[in-house]
Amino acid sequence: MILTVASGKGGTGKTTVATSLALAITDISPVLLDCDVEAPNAHIFLQPQFDQRREIGLPIPEVDAVRCTGCGRCAEVCQYHAIVVMGGKVLVFPELCHGCGSCTLQCPEGAIEEVPNVLGVLEAGPAKDGIYFAQGVLNVGEPMAVPVIRELKRWRPFPEGRTIIRDAPPGNSCPVVETIQGADFVLLVTEPTPFGLHDLRLAIQLTRELGIPAGVLVNRDGVGDDGVEEFCRKEGIPILMRIPLDQRIGKAVARGEALVEAFPEYLPQFRELYTQIQSLIDSRQDAALPQAMGTRPSNDAKAGWS
Amino acid sequence: MKLAITGGTPQFETQLERRFGRCAYFIIVDTETRAWESFTNPAADARGGAGTQAAQFLANQGVEAVVSGDFGPNAFTALDAASIQMYSAQEGQAETLVDDFLAERLERVTGSTGPAHHGGGRSQGGRRR
Ligand code: SF4
Ligand code: SF4
Numbered sequence: 001m002i003l004t005v006a007s008g009k010g011g012t013g014k015t016t017v018a019t020s021l022a023l024a025i026t027d028i029s030p031v032l033l034d035c036d037v038e039a040p041n042a043h044i045f046l047q048p049q050f051d052q053r054r055e056i057g058l059p060i061p062e063v064d065a066v067r068c069t070g071c072g073r074c075a076e077v078c079q080y081h082a083i084v085v086m087g088g089k090v091l092v093f094p095e096l097c098h099g100c101g102s103c104t105l106q107c108p109e110g111a112i113e114e115v116p117n118v119l120g121v122l123e124a125g126p127a128k129d130g131i132y133f134a135q136g137v138l139n140v141g142e143p144m145a146v147p148v149i150r151e152l153k154r155w156r157p158f159p160e161g162r163t164i165i166r167d168a169p170p171g172n173s174c175p176v177v178e179t180i181q182g183a184d185f186v187l188l189v190t191e192p193t194p195f196g197l198h199d200l201r202l203a204i205q206l207t208r209e210l211g212i213p214a215g216v217l218v219n220r221d222g223v224g225d226d227g228v229e230e231f232c233r234k235e236g237i238p239i240l241m242r243i244p245l246d247q248r249i250g251k252a253v254a255r256g257e258a259l260v261e262a263f264p265e266y267l268p269q270f271r272e273l274y275t276q277i278q279s280l281i282d283s284r285q286d287a288a289l290p291q292a293m294g295t296r297p298s299n300d301a302k303a304g305w306s
Numbered sequence: 307m308k309l310a311i312t313g314g315t316p317q318f319e320t321q322l323e324r325r326f327g328r329c330a331y332f333i334i335v336d337t338e339t340r341a342w343e344s345f346t347n348p349a350a351d352a353r354g355g356a357g358t359q360a361a362q363f364l365a366n367q368g369v370e371a372v373v374s375g376d377f378g379p380n381a382f383t384a385l386d387a388a389s390i391q392m393y394s395a396q397e398g399q400a401e402t403l404v405d406d407f408l409a410e411r412l413e414r415v416t417g418s419t420g421p422a423h424h425g426g427g428r429s430q431g432g433r434r435r
Contacts, residue, residue: 080355081359
């Protein structure tokens with residue numbers, strides 16, 4: 001099972017929830033992926049020992065000044081305007097380059113070679129209580145988060161088949177979409193305030209566009225109004241758990257303690273949360289099963305081959 | 307010389323549009339004859355790389371100087387590589403900005419003034435012709 005924990009904005013307790021959920025289901029040795037590559041911080045709570053490392057880069061163009069005639073073709077074909085030709089001189093903007101390779105392909109002089117531009121690194125290793133941990137770390141000032149998240153999702157330094165919890169970056173932009181794509185379920189952490197509701201609406205819209213079922217965890221329950229509650233009821237979105245507003249939780253988190261470690265009384269609730277998500281995914285898959293079966297080759301056909 | 311001014315509308319009377327890469331129009335003026343022409347900025351709605359695209363457009367038009375408000379780092383790097391002089395103004399009509407330019411009343415831009423979008427470029431010199 002792949003579960004993404006997301007929230008419309010930062011500071012809603014998304015990482016607190018993701019790490020506590022992982023710590024509540026250590027019996028199945030989950031994997032936690034910190035996909036907030038611009039500011040990964042889940043490691044603080046799970047204390048991994050990194051023993052795997054990979055650099056992630058994009059192939060960017062490098063121009064051979066001797067061969068280049070300054071014809072401008074590369075600049076014409078680059079849809080990201082990451083390469084310009086000024087007065088016969090070629091300029092590459094690595095921060096804009098998506099590594100698509102068009103310029104290299106189209107250069108009539110064969111003057112372009114592709115060289116790796118390192119965007120960031122992936123790190124992984126065993127963490128607390130049998131949890132496996134992996135994170136992406138984007139180089140400072142590097143705007144290309146998506147390729148790093150994509151590689152982090154694909155990376156398998158751990159055995160297949162383990163439950164994966166992805167801690168998403170804040171917001172609703174491309175890196176969040178990338179973190180949600182391919183998940184079986186999205187848990188949206190929100191605050192019961194008008195701001196929280198605003199972000200939740202956008203997040204729900206996004207999960208619907210991606211066709212991925214979602215549920216809500218209300219954090220700091222009691223701070224605001226019942227707008228979130230009403231919205232979820234109207235839209236038929238399950239509220240799976242509530243964590244009350246409690247200054248002690250914030251203080252423990254600030255000290256680098258995971259919520260369920262500082263307050264073990266939350267462990268059963270997080271286990272229940274996991275079970276609920278599991279059954280929501282299962283019931284959805286059951287509903288989709290007859291259709292999926294129809295597309296598979298029938299047993300008769302298989303028998304015919306043997 | 308060919309001077310470009312970033313504008314919100316395609317007339318010589320247009321008010322200055324302060325965002326270089328995202329302006330709606332470029333008014334390109336021949337400073338000797340005051341003949342002018344307006345061009346839609348092809349980068350106005352670009353998803354990314356508006357600064358570099360707009361700079362490439364001006365370079366292709368043979369522009370030698372440009373008046374705008376802010377120049378982001380990529381736009382600055384690209385315009386500088388094309389030896390296009392940059393000038394910054396707060397406001398004004400394109401028509402009067404031409405006079406300001408000729409009277410040397412405008413501030414010459416010698417570094418990026420806009421919000422840092424994505425840092426600078428990497429020069430990879432080709433053959434100069
Ligand atoms: S397409 Fe090739 S030859 Fe033409 S300007 Fe670009 S690098 Fe130079
Ligand atoms: S690789 Fe693609 S995005 Fe990068 S400069 Fe070449 S054409 Fe542009």
